[in-house]
Amino acid sequence: MGIHQHRFKNFYVYGAIAPESGKNLFMVAPKMTTEVFQRFLEQFAAKHMDTFNVLVVDNSATHHAKELVIPANVALVFQPAYAPEVNPAERVWQALKTGLAWRCFESIEALQERVVELLKGWEDDMLRSLTAYPYIMAALNALSS
Template sequence: MKQSSIFEQRVGHSVDDSTIYRLLNRHGWRKVMPRPKHPKSDLETQEAFKKNFPALVDAAVAMREPGDERPILIMAQDEGCFGRISQVRRCCAPPGVRPHVPAQLVREYVYAYAAVAPAQGQLVSLILPEISTAMMNLFLEHVSRSFSDHFIVMQVDQAGWHRTQELLIPANIRLIPQPAYSPEVNPVEHVWGLRC
C-alpha cells in the first residue's frame, strides 16, 4: 500500500511519497520507536495518582522529624540499563572480498541511577555495576548528601529493591511509590529517551 494513500483521500488527488516525507520533515516529525505500554497498566490508576500526588507529598512531609524545617524538594527516581552486545554486522566490501573480523559475543552493561527535580531543573545520578538493594542504598545516600539542605520527597516505581525491608532510607528522604506498570507517570523517564 502506498504511504500517501490516506493523505490522497483527504486532498482528492495523487501525491508522491516524497511530498509526504517533506511535509513531515517541515513540521518536525521524525521516525521514533513507539514506547511499549504494559498490558497491565491502568490509565485510571495513573490519573488518580497524578491527581492525588500533592496529598501524597503532604503525607510524606508530615512524616518528617519534628523541628525539621528544611525546604521540600520533590524528585522522581529511576534506573536505566546501558550496554553493548557485540554482534558482527554486514559491511560494504569490493566484489570477491569477504572481510574477516575477530568475533566473540560480549555483553557488557552498566546501570544509571538518576533522580530529577523537574521544578528546579536539577539532576543527580550515579553509574553503578548492578541493580540491587545495596546499590539503591548507595544512591539514596548520595542523594541525601547532595541535597542535605533539603527534605526530599522522591517518587519511585515499585521495583523490588525500592520496597524491600533492607532498604536504608536516609532521614531527609521519603519515598512515594507510583502505580505499578506505569513508567509514563515518572518524569525521569524522559532522561532515558535522550540517549538515542
C-alpha cells in the same frame, strides 16, 4: 554440536532530577541491587541535607527491600505498576536512548563512557524541560504558597 549461551554485559544509571530546577544527580553502577540503591540514596540525601525530598521510583524489588534505610530527608513515592508515564525521569531515559541511537560501540566501556558524557553535558534547563510536568509544577507551587 556445542552449547551456546547468550551472554551480555550491562550497567545501570541511577538518577534524580528536580523538576522545578533541573538540578540532578546521576550515578552509574555495574548492577542494580539494594546495596547500590542504598549508596545512591545516601549520596542524594547528603547532597540535599537542608531540604526534604520526594523521589518517585518504580516498583523494583531493590526499592522495597526490608534492609533499605531511607534517609530522614527523603521519601519514596512508588509509581503505579505499568505506568512509567507518571515518572518524569522516564523522559530523561528516553532522551538518553535517543542520544545513543544508531551508534555502535566497540565495548560496554565505550558505551558507558558515552552515557556519562551525555549525562554530564546536559544543562539543567534541558532536564527541567523534560521533567517539569504541569501537575508536578502545580503541586510544587501549591506547597510553596
